[in-house]
Amino acid sequence: MHLQPNVPSPRAWDTGRQSREQRLASAARFARGKLVAHQDATSLLEAVLRPGDRVCLEGDNQKQADFLARCLAQADPTVLRDLHIVQSGIVLAEHLDLFEAGIARKLDFSYSGPQGAALARALAGGTIELGAIHTYLELFSRYFVDLTPHVALTVARCADRDGNLYMGPNTEDSPVVIEATAFKQGIVIAQVNELVDKVPRVDVPGDRVDFVVEAPETFYVEPLFTRDPAQVTETQILTAMLAIRGIYEEYGVRRLNHGIGFNTAAIELLLPTYAERFGLKGRIATHFALNPHPTLIPAIETGWVQQVHSFGSEVGMDAYMRARPDIFFTGRDGSMASNRLYCQAAGLYATDLFIGSTLQIDPQGNSSTVTRDRIAGFGGAPNMGSDPHGRRHASDAWMKAGREAADGTPALPRGRKLVVQIVETFGDKLDPTFVEQLDSVQLAETLHLDLPPVMIYGDDVTHIVTEEGIANLLLCRTAYEREQAIRGVAGYTPVGRARDRRVVEDLRARKVIRRPEDLGIDPLDANKSLLAARSIKDLMRWSGNLYDPPRKFRNW
Amino acid sequence: MITLTLRYTTRAPMPGNARRALVGVVASGNLEVLLERTLPDTECAVEIATPVRGYDEVWTAVLADFVERASPGGLRISINDSGARPDTVALRLMQGARLMEATR
Numbered sequence: 001m002h003l004q005p006n007v008p009s010p011r012a013w014d015t016g017r018q019s020r021e022q023r024l025a026s027a028a029r030f031a032r033g034k035l036v037a038h039q040d041a042t043s044l045l046e047a048v049l050r051p052g053d054r055v056c057l058e059g060d061n062q063k064q065a066d067f068l069a070r071c072l073a074q075a076d077p078t079v080l081r082d083l084h085i086v087q088s089g090i091v092l093a094e095h096l097d098l099f100e101a102g103i104a105r106k107l108d109f110s111y112s113g114p115q116g117a118a119l120a121r122a123l124a125g126g127t128i129e130l131g132a133i134h135t136y137l138e139l140f141s142r143y144f145v146d147l148t149p150h151v152a153l154t155v156a157r158c159a160d161r162d163g164n165l166y167m168g169p170n171t172e173d174s175p176v177v178i179e180a181t182a183f184k185q186g187i188v189i190a191q192v193n194e195l196v197d198k199v200p201r202v203d204v205p206g207d208r209v210d211f212v213v214e215a216p217e218t219f220y221v222e223p224l225f226t227r228d229p230a231q232v233t234e235t236q237i238l239t240a241m242l243a244i245r246g247i248y249e250e251y252g253v254r255r256l257n258h259g260i261g262f263n264t265a266a267i268e269l270l271l272p273t274y275a276e277r278f279g280l281k282g283r284i285a286t287h288f289a290l291n292p293h294p295t296l297i298p299a300i301e302t303g304w305v306q307q308v309h310s311f312g313s314e315v316g317m318d319a320y321m322r323a324r325p326d327i328f329f330t331g332r333d334g335s336m337a338s339n340r341l342y343c344q345a346a347g348l349y350a351t352d353l354f355i356g357s358t359l360q361i362d363p364q365g366n367s368s369t370v371t372r373d374r375i376a377g378f379g380g381a382p383n384m385g386s387d388p389h390g391r392r393h394a395s396d397a398w399m400k401a402g403r404e405a406a407d408g409t410p411a412l413p414r415g416r417k418l419v420v421q422i423v424e425t426f427g428d429k430l431d432p433t434f435v436e437q438l439d440s441v442q443l444a445e446t447l448h449l450d451l452p453p454v455m456i457y458g459d460d461v462t463h464i465v466t467e468e469g470i471a472n473l474l475l476c477r478t479a480y481e482r483e484q485a486i487r488g489v490a491g492y493t494p495v496g497r498a499r500d501r502r503v504v505e506d507l508r509a510r511k512v513i514r515r516p517e518d519l520g521i522d523p524l525d526a527n528k529s530l531l532a533a534r535s536i537k538d539l540m541r542w543s544g545n546l547y548d549p550p551r552k553f554r555n556w
Numbered sequence: 557m558i559t560l561t562l563r564y565t566t567r568a569p570m571p572g573n574a575r576r577a578l579v580g581v582v583a584s585g586n587l588e589v590l591l592e593r594t595l596p597d598t599e600c601a602v603e604i605a606t607p608v609r610g611y612d613e614v615w616t617a618v619l620a621d622f623v624e625r626a627s628p629g630g631l632r633i634s635i636n637d638s639g640a641r642p643d644t645v646a647l648r649l650m651q652g653a654r655l656m657e658a659t660r
Contacts, residue, residue: 235643426641467643492614492642523650 016185023048023187024210034163034206035195036213041071044211045153048187051081053150055104056143056181059087059095060172060340061111061379062222062312065155067191067215069094072153077102084108084131086147088139088173088340090115090377091222099127108147109377110134113224116374123375123447133375133453135382136344140173143180152181152188155219158199159192163206166199169292169313169321169336170221175204176341182208191215200333223315223550225291227265229533235424235467238516238526240266243355243422244275245519246470247463248284251397251418255287257347257384259356263422263465265295267355269531272302289347289384292317292328292336294549297542298532300327310336311343311380320546347384352397353418354384355465358455359427360435363483363495365458365473367421370440378455385456387417401462404474416474419456422465425491432493433466434486464489468496469515476512488513560604560612562619566629569597570656577655580648587640591631591652598629606637618642618649626653 012018027047030040045068049055057072058065072080073094083104090096090112098104099122108131112119122128134142143149154174156165167174178188189211190204240263247253248267258264271285286306290296292314299305308328313321313336321328321336331337347354358367358381369376391398398415405416423433444452464471464486471489476482481503488504490496507513516523533539536553570593580588595601602619622628626649633652637645 233644235641235647238647424641425643430641467647491646492617497617522654523647524654526647526651 020185020187023050027211031211033161034210034212035161036211038067038213038216041068041213042074044189044213045072046075046079048189049080049083049151052084054084054086054147056087056149056152056177057085057095058152058154058173058177059089059091060170060312061089061091061113062224063155063170063172064092064220064222065153065191066092066094066220067217068153068155068189068213072103073097073101075103081105086139086143086149088136089113090119093118096122105129106131108132108134108139108142110136110139111377111379113376114222116376120373120375120443130447130449133377135378136340136380137348137383140176140341143176148184148186149177149181150186152177152186154178154188154190156190156192156203158194158196159190159209159212160196160199160206163190163209163212164199164202165190165192165204165206165209166201167203169318169338171203171338172312173340175339178204178208189213191219193218200335201331203337221315223552225260225293225314226316226550226553227262227293227295228536228553229265229269229295229531229538230535232262232266232269232528232531234526234528236263236266237270237528237530238467238521238523239263239422239424239465240270241274241521241525242470242516242519243267243420243465244270244280244284245278245521246514247353247355247418247420247465248275249278249280251352251400253284253353253397253418255351255395256285256353256355257289257351257380258293259381260379261357263357263424264355265293266531268293268295268299269533271299271304272532273530274525289343289351292321294536294539294547295533297539297547300324301542309343309346310338311340312338315550316548319548320543323546344380344383347380348386348388349391351384352395353420354381355420355422356381356385357423358421359433360438361421361423361433361464361486362435362438362458363486365461365464365482365486366438367455367461368438368440368453369455370438370443370453372439372443375443375453378453381455385419386460387419391415391417401474404472407477416462418462419460420463420465421456421461425466425468425493425496432495434490434493434495436495466491469513469518472512472514475510481507481512485512557605557607558609560606560615562602562604562616564600564602564619564623566598566600566623566627568627569629570627570631570653572657574656574658577652579651579655582636582638584638585640585644586638587645587648588636589648589652590634591628591656593630593656594632595630600628600631600633602633602635604635604637606635606639608637608639614642618645622646622649626650628653628656631656
């Protein structure tokens, strides 16, 4: 017999397209054109989905395709089973109900915020087979490699009959999810608040959208980035003053990202007051990769902030952003446009500093927001709170950090991203922030995870700020010094009290550790009167009443 | 409510000549600190009233560091605690010391 290895065996090259055609055919009876009545949504999902499909049910950290989530949870688990959920946010109870019912089996995600405790229980109970807990950029990247969705269930403010979608300020994950799905012959279904003749702006072109369902209620958006200035403590004000003088001023940090916590909200509220005293306007904190934090309003209004690009939006900020197009990115229709993928990439490569809070830090500087009974997942911190070795453009702040890390003049100059953890030494209920071992290590053993979930790895962290002072880890020359520098700002936690006092004093003499008094910070300034706004109502006034805070923050 | 009394000999008198200062408030997670210049120059006495048990060692550590940093000779310090965290206690003490340093 003669073999002809170079002649390919006959095969079909368009099985994906064929599968798509079959799915569209079985869904056709529920649709008129692209439009599907909301009563038929569950039947549509049963017709379109196949057992084992990878599904993205947005699922962002703010906006939720909540109606489609409820419809999917009501599907017949004998028809729809073993779905593989690939979405950034596990935020709604329905997201976990899918696993309880057996409709879904496997999960790859990023962030679980409000469902952190329920998710930990489901993992322990074995109802979820966990792939990985990703950073946003990782999960979005895998959409194009090995986690491409077969079906995407998205959410928009409105659509026209051709399926063109208008997302409004909460564009978030949708463009990347939809591109990955649509261009690999998947199916895209959108829930919308209303059908219109013409959308104000085309955020997603209609030829990437297969079905549109007008939902009976407007979709839910979590107000995740609103911090009431009235809740900022004096200790947080002190840590914010330390960061401004010891890091922002010291390195001349202009391009940056802030975390979600009260410490960084305090920094935002101190720019027009405390930082103003030192003539820092225009020299620090001018360009942000940041969600539209309401606490940034006073710094915007006083001319500190020059430009903000956002991952998502924030409830109540629409009219304010529309009126400040020089600051925010806006469409031709005037409304703000966000994009989580772009902004994460910006935060990774185009900022010189990430500063954020965390729940636990170990003596090596590793941090985690996982506790024994909660898996909160990762937000933007792991990407932005890492030193991108792929970066090749210089800036003064980045070069100075690189020089400090190199101890003198290296043959080959390199920069360093400033990665700062800002915390109070004790959290709620007197739980110490500094711990000998992260709870996530124990949790990873219990749940047999390959990797203990670490928010920011110690070797990426350059500074730790607490009310006791700043530890500059770039200037540490040995592992022992580094550990003592961390213990030296860990306050009265057991980790802090186990410090080697002599080494810590040496580190202070070398300016590796700097106390408030070393930076000329007066503890009497750690007072709420120093905040540019002391309440949500103050923020409204600063905005000229354009900021419209959500009901739960209206406490007057 | 438990009461702790701590006594120190300081290396120097508290600078300044303010007779008395009050910082903080009695509110959940906070504390009130009253400082009075009534003792001999290198003596310091601290009386703490707290509803939280089991933190004697932490109080002792916080106060020892404060005495080392501020040298509050001559001061009688009364602390009315409402479950403040150690970082808040340390901040209030430093604020109180700054007010006592005032010359007037």
